[in-house]
Amino acid sequence: MKFSLLGKATLLVDDNPVMRKAIREMLYALDADQVSEADSGQAAIVAMTKTRFDVVLCDYNLGPGKNGQQVLEEARFRRLIDYRCVFVMISAEQSTAAVLGAMEGKPDEYLTKPFNAQQLISRLSRNFARKDFLAPVERAIDKGNLPLAIQQCDHLLAQNDKKMHLNLLKLRAELAISVGDFDKARAIYQEVLHQRELSWARIGLGVIDFQNNNIEQAIAGFRSLMAENPMLMECYDWLGKAYEALDQYGDVENVMHQALELSPQSILRQKKLAETADKNGNLETAEKAYKNVVKLGKHSVHRSSADYAGLARLYARSNAGTQALQVLEEMRKEYANQPEADLRASALEIEVFKALGNEEAADKALQRTVQLAGLLGNKAPRELQLEVVKACFQNDQHGKAEEILYDLIKYHIDDDAFLNAVRKMQSDIGLHNHSEILIQKTKQALIAANNRGVALYKQGKFKEALDLFEQAIVNLPDNKTIILNMLKIMIHDLKANDFDEEKNRRTKALFKKAKQIGVDPHKLGILQIEYAKLLHAHSERI
Known part of the structure; x- marks a missing residue:
C-alpha cells in the first residue's frame, strides 16, 4: 500500500525558498494536501500555535534567530506538538558539532541534505508505523x-x-x-x-x-x-549528575567541558558549566560559559534572567562593577516589565553600587529590592528569595530578611539541599547557625505531626489521621512528606472501606498537588500504580 500524507497537516521549515520548493514537490508526490511553510524558527513556532501538525520537516540552520534544535525544544516545552507528530530534522552540515546539535533534541528522524523522495518516504512511513503502534502507550504518558x-x-x-x-x-x-x-x-x-x-x-x-x-x-x-562511544551525549549529563551527588565539582566541570567541545550549542550544559566553574572559582571559564548562555538564550525557551544575573554577579565579585551594571542594564532591556528580572537586578545593584562607593544609589536599590520582594512574595524563585535575604541581612533590613527566611524554611523544610544553601548563605555573611533553631523547630513540628498522623492511621482512625495532616499542611504548606502520607492514607482508606467518590476526587487532587510541588516521581509512581489497581478493581465490581 502506497504511503500517503493525504489529510495530514504538514509544516515545512527552511529559510531557503529553493529548498522549500524542492521538498514541497516531494510532499505533493505523497498526496500532501495541507502543507504550511515557515522561513524562520519564530515563524515555525507561530504556525504551531495555530495548527496541530502531524509532520514537521525542519532545517537545522535557519539563519538569524532560532535554529531547528531550539524550534523542537520550544515546541515540546510548550506542548505545541504531541506524541503523534513526526518531527524530522534536516541539515546540510556534516561536522560533528552540527550533527550532535541537530540530534540533541531527539527528533524522530534526521535527514542529511541532499535527500530524495524515496528517502523521505521511507523515514516518514517508518515513523508513522511506529507511532501508530505505540499510540496507546504514548497517549497515556501524554496524559500523565x-x-x-x-x-x-x-x-x-x-x-x-x-x-x-x-x-x-x-x-x-x-x-x-x-x-x-x-x-x-x-x-x-x-x-x-x-x-x-x-x-x-x-x-x-x-x-x-x-x-x-x-x-x-x-x-x-x-x-x-x-x-x-564518546558521542553518547546523554552519558555526559548523567556522569555530571553522579559527580555532583558526590560533591566532586571539579569532575562535573571537566565532564561539561568535554560534552561542550562535542556539542557547544546546548544551553543547559553551558548553564551547568557556568554555575559549576563559578562555584569552583574558575572565573575565566565561568565568564565564558555565562556569555555563551546569554547568547544561546536569545532564541531559546530555556532563557532566563538568572543567566544575566550570574554573569553580573561574577563581574561584581571580580571588582568589575561597571561591567556588572552594563549586564544588568542589558538584562532589564531584554526582560522589560518582568518583576523577577527587576528584582534580580536591584538585589545585585546594592552590592555593585556599594563597591563603587555610590551609597545613595545602593540605598535606592535596597528600597526597590524590599518593595519588589514584597510584591512578588513566594512567586519569586527560592534561590532569588535567598539572595534577597542575604542583601537584607547585609544592609540592616533584618526584619524583612527574617520574614522571607521564615517562609522559605517552612515551605522547604524537607529539602536538605536547600536548607544547606540557607546555612551556607548565612555562614558567608558571618551569621553562623543563625536559623538553626528555626530549622530544627520546624523539622520537629513536621516529625511530630507525621508521627501522630501515622499512629492514628495504624489504629485505623483514617479520618482523624487525615484531619491532622490537613492541619499540618496549613502550618507547613506544600510539604512533600505530608502530601505523600496523605496519599498513602487515602489509598488505604479507599481500599479498606467502601469506595467513595468524594474520597476518590480528593485523592486525584492530592496526586495533582504532589506533581505540582515536585514530589519524587519514583515515590509517587509506586502510589499511582497502587491507585490504578484500586480503580481497576472498582470498575470491575460495578
Missing part, C-alpha cells in the same frame, strides 16, 4: 497516566511483534524507572543486553545505579560506555 501506560505497554509486548519488540522494551524500562520499579527496569535492560549490546540499555543500568544511590558504580558504568 503512567500506570495505564505500563498496562498498555505490557499488552503490546504480549503481542510479540518482532519489529517493535525492542522499542517496546526500551519504553517499558523507562516507564518502570519513572514509577520507581527499578528491579523491573534492571531485568529488562539485562534481558536486552543478553541478546544485543545496546548503549541505551547500559545507560539505563547506570541510571538505576544512580537512583539507588550506587553512585560509584554508576560512574564506572557511564565512564566505560563513554570510552567506547
